[in-house]
Amino acid sequence: MVFEYILRQNGIDPAKDLEINQNIDFGSTAAAFSEDDSDFTVEFEPHATSLETGGKGHVVASLGTDSGYVPYTAFCAKQSYLKKNPETIQKFTNALQKGMNFVRAHSPKEIAEVIAPQFKETDLDTITAIVTRYYDQDTWKNNLVFEEESFELLQDILEDSGELKTRVPYKDLVTTTFAEKAKNF
Template sequence: MKKWSKFSFSFLLIAILMFSLAACNTNTNNSKTKKLVKVRLAEVTRSIFYAPEYVALEKGFFKDEGLDVQLTTTAGGDKTMTALLSGGADIALVGSETSIYVYAQGANDPVINFAQLTQTDGTFLVSRKKIDHFTWDQLKGTTFLGQRKGGMPQMVGEFVLKNHGIDPHKDLNLIQNIDFANIANAFASGTGDFVQLFEPTASIFEKEGKGYIVASFGTESGHVPYTTFMTKQSYINNHKGTVESFTRAIYKAQQWVATHSSEEIAKAVQPYFPDTDFEIIKTVVERYKSQGSFSTDPILDKEEWNNLQTIMKESGVLPKEVDYKAIVNTAIAEKVIKK
């Protein structure tokens, strides 16, 4: 009887242990198969300038945070903001100036900047002819193919020109009526002596002999919240955990980019530029890293915000001064960094 009791007790212990292990395995499997939260992200253009965003996708940082981020390219600030406001996107990556335009129109559900991605202008001045010793006054009297009026590239471009003593509307034949997506094609077809282009287009043109990079608007303009992740206030109210997880993934990517080589970053983002030569991707990444274009954290600070409004005011497109705290939320980014 005693032997049977010992056997029963041992059997019972084994059964309990096996049940516990099975329960642990079930919980582990459930955590692995937990449904990801879908986030629709609209980016204003496809550019190596946004390398940390692609790193977050490629390295699985979003998935690590329980997010299924679905990226679409909407080609232009107006289209990107329309997608966000109409409910076609949950989060937008676009210039902060667009949030000011929306706020100035008296939006009931303002668009909030919650995570900064880039902190300088991302465009370069490209000349049709090779210039060994470029000076800004060489632009006078030429045809300049600029960006869409009211957008960050155009505003920063004109701000830089004015700082070099050039009145873009008097000293140049300024063309601004070409759609953002068609500017590069227009220049390649023979329009303009100079053009303001994003990468990798600028470097591709240089490699193909269609143009030559002579200056960087990013190094000339100082720090600005050039492209930030933003969403409607209502989305933050209803999905605060999702926004925080999104920001955490971006911060991981920013830190990864800051601590890895241009070649490693180029390999990570290459899938998003399948038609671009790897060496060009690496060159572009190095160019942006060297001029400090990639933000190393997602905080949009007040000095950058004020610089943005100064640039907008100089361009004559600032509808009104907007207080930093009105449409900038740094609490989420600060919480992420502290953790």
């Protein structure tokens, strides 16, 4: 959806101007790209870097850079849980902010070394290349506040793709109270 949104924002109609094959298993798109006559593929890491290091492709653009801050990861809780457990939610949010602070304060190599145990199937050089790419693209925000602008962008993308029929007011769905408090953690 993000890819098609970016195309439309740049005057390209995905339905008329090109052919997008969406029937390939998500985990198999890089291999399929390597084996067929496709011109482009949309890849998450580590597949994008693997295509480059294997000499089978080149990263030519970043959907994250071209789209703006799309909130790919958000944490949801019921209002009843928020009311009953504000301390737990705040501690969780503070821990996430601590991770964001670590990313801002360390080099891509240092970050890669710390996260490497979570990616046993990927070597440290590849992890470092991925983190460096994200670092250079300013992928990570300074804080966890889910801004209204990003919320509206997400709804624009969903609406543009035909997946969202009715927009939801930001104030009805998003609370930034815990993230605002965590910013100074």
